[in-house]
Amino acid sequence: DIVMTQGALPNPVPSGESASITCQSSKSLLHSNGKTYLNWYLQRPGQSPQLLIYWMSTRASGVSDRFSGSGSGTDFTLKISSVEAEDVGVYYCQQFLEYPRTFGAGTKLELK
Amino acid sequence: EVQLVESGGSLVQPGGSLKLSCVASGFTFSNYWMDWVRQTPGKSLEWIGEINTDGSKTNYAPSIKDRFTISRDNAKSTLYLQMSNVKSDDTAIYYCTRKGYWGQGVMVTVSS
Numbered sequence: 190d191i192v193m194t195q196g197a198l199p200n201p202v203p204s205g206e207s208a209s210i211t212c213q214s215s216k217s218l219l220h221s222n223g224k225t226y227l228n229w230y231l232q233r234p235g236q237s238p239q240l241l242i243y244w245m246s247t248r249a250s251g252v253s254d255r256f257s258g259s260g261s262g263t264d265f266t267l268k269i270s271s272v273e274a275e276d277v278g279v280y281y282c283q284q285f286l287e288y289p290r291t292f293g294a295g296t297k298l299e300l301k
Numbered sequence: 302e303v304q305l306v307e308s309g310g311s312l313v314q315p316g317g318s319l320k321l322s323c324v325a326s327g328f329t330f331s332n333y334w335m336d337w338v339r340q341t342p343g344k345s346l347e348w349i350g351e352i353n354t355d356g357s358k359t360n361y362a363p364s365i366k367d368r369f370t371i372s373r374d375n376a377k378s379t380l381y382l383q384m385s386n387v388k389s390d391d392t393a394i395y396y397c398t399r400k401g402y403w404g405q406g407v408m409v410t411v412s413s
Binding site: 190230237238239240243249250281283288289290291292293294295 | 336345346348360362363396400401402403405
């Protein structure tokens with residue numbers, strides 16, 4: 190299975206500051222078609238996860254442009270510019286290149 | 302508006318069976334692959350499996366293979382998860398998902 194390893198945030202993050210969440214995969218998620226098979230989700234307290242980013246860097250519909258995804262084949266970053274109260278929660282990366290699909294353990298963002 | 306509404310969660314004894322349902326609305330259900338994902342208490346997300354648009358193909362996580370079965374009824378816009386020989390490790394919130402959308406989840410507790 191592809192193992193997804195997420196980094197921690199230096200919580201709490203001051204409101205208005207930027208935050209970067211890292212994710213590393215045990216195998217390259219870059220397909221021969223040029224697409225990178227990585228999703229980012231946010232799970233706010235008491236809610237279901239919501240899709241933020243797919244194909245490593247494409248924002249899902251309705252997602253604020255304060256969220257951006259980048260990376261290589263195995264190292265990825267979700268950047269949140271100007272953190273707001275609504276960004277609090279747990280962020281997950283997920284690979285969908287191979288079966289079984291696997292998630293990272295999550296990175297918690299707390300606001301100062 | 303896309304909606305996914307799970308039902309069928311309950312307390313079940315180890316070794317028992319349970320069938321979860323997910324009613325979809327707001328989109329053409331028969332056009333989409335559907336997934337089940339679970340979240341154990343206080344832990345990360347685990348992909349369970351998926352089914353293709355006409356129900357002829359499924360893929361499962363090794364942890365539940367041969368115990369869980371995913372099926373669908375496109376006429377009823379409903380996705381199912383048949384769980385058998387359940388174990389305490391199957392205690393979790395179960396989510397029905399479609400690319401970009403998640404249901405609110407349903408709780409399954411396995412305990413004697």
